[in-house]
Amino acid sequence: xxxxxxxxxxxxxxxxxxxxxxxxxxxxxxxxxxxxxxxxxxxxxxxxxxxxxxxxxxxxxxxxxxxxxxxxxxxxxxxxxxxxxxxxxxxxxxxxxxxxxxxxxxxxxxxxxxxxxxxxxxxxxxxxxxxxxxxxxxxxxxxxxxxxxxxxxxxxxxxxxxxxxxxxxxxxxxxxxxxxxxxxxxxxxxxxxxxxxxxxxxxxxxxxxxxxxxxxxxxxxxxxxxxxxxxxxxxxxxxxxxxxxxxxxxxxxxxxxxxxxxxxxx
Numbered sequence: 001x002x003x004x005x006x007x008x009x010x011x012x013x014x015x016x017x018x019x020x021x022x023x024x025x026x027x028x029x030x031x032x033x034x035x036x037x038x039x040x041x042x043x044x045x046x047x048x049x050x051x052x053x054x055x056x057x058x059x060x061x062x063x064x065x066x067x068x069x070x071x072x073x074x075x076x077x078x079x080x081x082x083x084x085x086x087x088x089x090x091x092x093x094x095x096x097x098x099x100x101x102x103x104x105x106x107x108x109x110x111x112x113x114x115x116x117x118x119x120x121x122x123x124x125x126x127x128x129x130x131x132x133x134x135x136x137x138x139x140x141x142x143x144x145x146x147x148x149x150x151x152x153x154x155x156x157x158x159x160x161x162x163x164x165x166x167x168x169x170x171x172x173x174x175x176x177x178x179x180x181x182x183x184x185x186x187x188x189x190x191x192x193x194x195x196x197x198x199x200x201x202x203x204x205x206x207x208x209x210x211x212x213x214x215x216x217x218x219x220x221x222x223x224x225x226x227x228x229x230x231x232x233x234x235x236x237x238x239x240x241x242x243x244x245x246x247x248x249x250x251x252x253x254x255x256x257x258x259x260x261x262x263x264x265x266x
Contacts, residue, residue: 058263060261063206123139161249
C-alpha cells in the first residue's frame with residue numbers, strides 16, 4: 001500500500017482558495033448590511049457604453065411620494081336577499097323589492113346611471129337527513145350606488161350617504177356590504193402626478209446624499225421606473241337597519257407613488 005502524499009504547494013493553494021472564499025463572503029455580507037441600512041446599493045457591472053472595459057458604477061435608490069386629496073363621492077354596496085320555497089317565487093319577490101329600492105333612491109335624487117347591478121345569484125337551500133333535500137331557494141341581488149357631492153362639505157357627503165342607506169333600507173334593502181370613499185378621476189390623476197414628482201425628487205436626493213458621502217459625483221440617469229399605488233379606505237357595515245344612519249367620511253385620501261432610479265457615478 002502506498003502512503004498518500006500531500007504536496008506543500010497543494011496545501012498552499014487550498015489555503016489561498018479558502019481565504020478567497022472567506023474574503024468573498026465578507027464582501028457579500030458587507031454589501032448586504034449597507035443595502036439594508038441605507039436602502040441603496042452601489043453596483044459595479046457591465047453596461048453598454050460604460051467605457052473601454054464595458055463596466056460602470058451605479059447607485060440604485062427607491063423614492064417615495066404621497067399627496068392628500070379630499071373625497072367628493074362614495075360608492076355604497078348593498079343588496080336584497082330573499083328566500084322562498086320555489087326559485088320562481090324567490091326571483092319574483094326579489095325583483096319586486098329591488099324595484100322598490102331603485103324607485104325610492106331615484107326619489108331622493110339618485111339617477112339611474114348611478115345605480116349598477118354588480119352581482120345576482122340563485123342558490124338552493126338544502127337540509128341533510130339520509131339524502132340532501134331542497135327546501136327552498138335564496139336569491140341575492142347586489143347593487144352599487146354612487147353618491148357624488150362635488151363642491152359640498154364632507155358633512156354634506158356623509159349626510160347624503162346616510163340618507164341613501166336609510167331610504168334603501170325602508171324600501172326593502174336588507175344587506176349592506178361596504179362604503180368606499182373616493183374622488184373624481186381628474187382629482188386622482190392630479191394627486192398621482194404630485195406623488196410621482198415627490199417620489200422622483202426623493203430618489204434624486206437620496207442618490208446625491210449617497211454620492212457625496214462616498215466622495216463621488218452623479219454623472220447621469222441610467223433608468224427610472226415608477227410603481228403608483230392608491231387604496232381608498234373602505235368601511236364595512238352589516239345588515240341595513242331602518243334608522244337614521246350617521247356616516248363620517250375620512251378627512252382625506254392618500255395617493256402614493258414609488259420611483260426606482262439608477263444613477264451612474266463618476
